[in-house]
Amino acid sequence: MKSSMTAEQELPAQPGALGGRPGAGTTPVALMELTTGFWRFKVLAAGVELGLFTLLDRLGEADAARIGAELGLNARPVRMLLACCTSLDLLEREPDGHGAARYRNAPVAAEFLVEERPHYFGGFVRYSDRYGYPGWARLTEALRTDRPTTWDPDAQESAFVTADPAILEGFWGAMFTLSSFTAAALGEAYDFTRHRRLLDVGGGAGAFPVSLCRRHPHLRATVLDLPRVAAMARAKAAELGLSESIEAAEGDFLRDPELPAGHDVILLSMILHDWDEKTGRRLLEKCWAALPSGGAVVICELVLDDDESGPAPAALMGLNMLVETRAGHNWTYAEYADWLTAAGFGPMTVLPLDAAGANAALVARKP
Ligand SMILES: C[S@@+](CC[C@H](N)C(=O)[O-])C[C@H]1O[C@@H](n2cnc3c(N)ncnc32)[C@H](O)[C@@H]1O
Numbered sequence: 629m630k631s632s633m634t635a636e637q638e639l640p641a642q643p644g645a646l647g648g649r650p651g652a653g654t655t656p657v658a659l660m661e662l663t664t665g666f667w668r669f670k671v672l673a674a675g676v677e678l679g680l681f682t683l684l685d686r687l688g689e690a691d692a693a694r695i696g697a698e699l700g701l702n703a704r705p706v707r708m709l710l711a712c713c714t715s716l717d718l719l720e721r722e723p724d725g726h727g728a729a730r731y732r733n734a735p736v737a738a739e740f741l742v743e744e745r746p747h748y749f750g751g752f753v754r755y756s757d758r759y760g761y762p763g764w765a766r767l768t769e770a771l772r773t774d775r776p777t778t779w780d781p782d783a784q785e786s787a788f789v790t791a792d793p794a795i796l797e798g799f800w801g802a803m804f805t806l807s808s809f810t811a812a813a814l815g816e817a818y819d820f821t822r823h824r825r826l827l828d829v830g831g832g833a834g835a836f837p838v839s840l841c842r843r844h845p846h847l848r849a850t851v852l853d854l855p856r857v858a859a860m861a862r863a864k865a866a867e868l869g870l871s872e873s874i875e876a877a878e879g880d881f882l883r884d885p886e887l888p889a890g891h892d893v894i895l896l897s898m899i900l901h902d903w904d905e906k907t908g909r910r911l912l913e914k915c916w917a918a919l920p921s922g923g924a925v926v927i928c929e930l931v932l933d934d935d936e937s938g939p940a941p942a943a944l945m946g947l948n949m950l951v952e953t954r955a956g957h958n959w960t961y962a963e964y965a966d967w968l969t970a971a972g973f974g975p976m977t978v979l980p981l982d983a984a985g986a987n988a989a990l991v992a993r994k995p
Pocket residue numbers: 788803804807829830831832833835852853854857879880881882883896897898899902
């Protein structure tokens with residue numbers, strides 16, 4: 629029994645949608661969930677920052693007193709934090725029969741919130757907490773001014789041109805975190821055995837090449853990115869023993885008139901949503917020019933439905949582009965299809981992806 633209420637006393641299930649149960653009138657319960665959505669995020673962010681999930685991975689399981697002692701938390705806050713993490717399915721709680729309980733990581737925490745795990749998601753959580761959250765706190769300002777709030781567009785050329793070491797480490801670490809799972813999903817959805825050389829345009833620290841070259845040992849990959857970031861990709865490949873398969877090229881896909889040649893597949897993951905339509909179209913033209921006949925371009929994004937009614941992750945990532953970029957947008961399937969055709973590519977194939985960073989891979993070939 630979860631509570632001492634009888635079945636008769638229990639409240640009816642509340643609707644998840646804002647419209648309420650048919651015939652029962654609306655209630656503000658769903659609004660309460662929306663309003664306090666940030667409470668849930670901050671529980672996750674605090675758990676990651678405190679190292680709760682990594683601790684429980686090391687201990688296997690522990691009671692609240694041990695967890696509090698390890699994390700340096702008093703009994704009251706640790707009890708609250710553990711109750712929240714359990715209610716949000718981040719932890720599992722096993723009563724010990726004497727009024728106390730032992731806690732262990734739930735599967736999602738065990739796989740994604742323990743440091744050093746292959747698909748560790750904590751980097752993205754930390755980055756969102758440190759930079760995204762304060763930027764989103766000024767969302768109305770971003771809506772009114774049509775300007776980003778996570779960086780100063782009067783002082784910086786773009787979000788990516790920065791010398792701030794915290795951002796350099798935080799952002800690209802976060803992207804690696806977010807994209808390593810998307811890359812695995814792409815490897816399942818698209819057959820790279822037909823390709824030999826991959827160019828990952830704006831590839832960051834190289835999450836996609838790392839995953840895809842491990843999956844396909846015949847594949848060679850080049851990460852093209854700004855000099856500081858290319859250095860990170862190079863270091864990451866060396867750290868993971870993949871320097872034979874992955875190289876990093878320094879370049880500027882906006883200013884350089886051409887992309888590096890010699891690749892038969894070009895990946896654009898979370899690139900086109902950072903920029904305006906003109907830049908996106910121009911970049912696809914450069915991809916077309918750099919590919920041989922039969923070569924493919926692969927766009928990985930959270931793509932917005934053509935009727936712009938969702939899905940919510942794509943719509944919200946689009947709004948995140950308002951907060952984080954000068955002119956980015958999460959574009960629709962129809963827009964990408966149109967840009968690809970205009971650049972000279974053949975028909976666009978949609979491969980659905982079930983990943984945090986992309987809901988689809990859009991593939992088109994150069995005739
Ligand atoms: C949103 S991140 C995506 C990273 C990676 N593709 C992924 O999906 O994980 C955008 C990337 O584009 C790179 N970038 C931004 N402007 C660039 C430019 N002008 N030339 C080359 N790379 C650029 C950034 O450094 C960053 O790595």
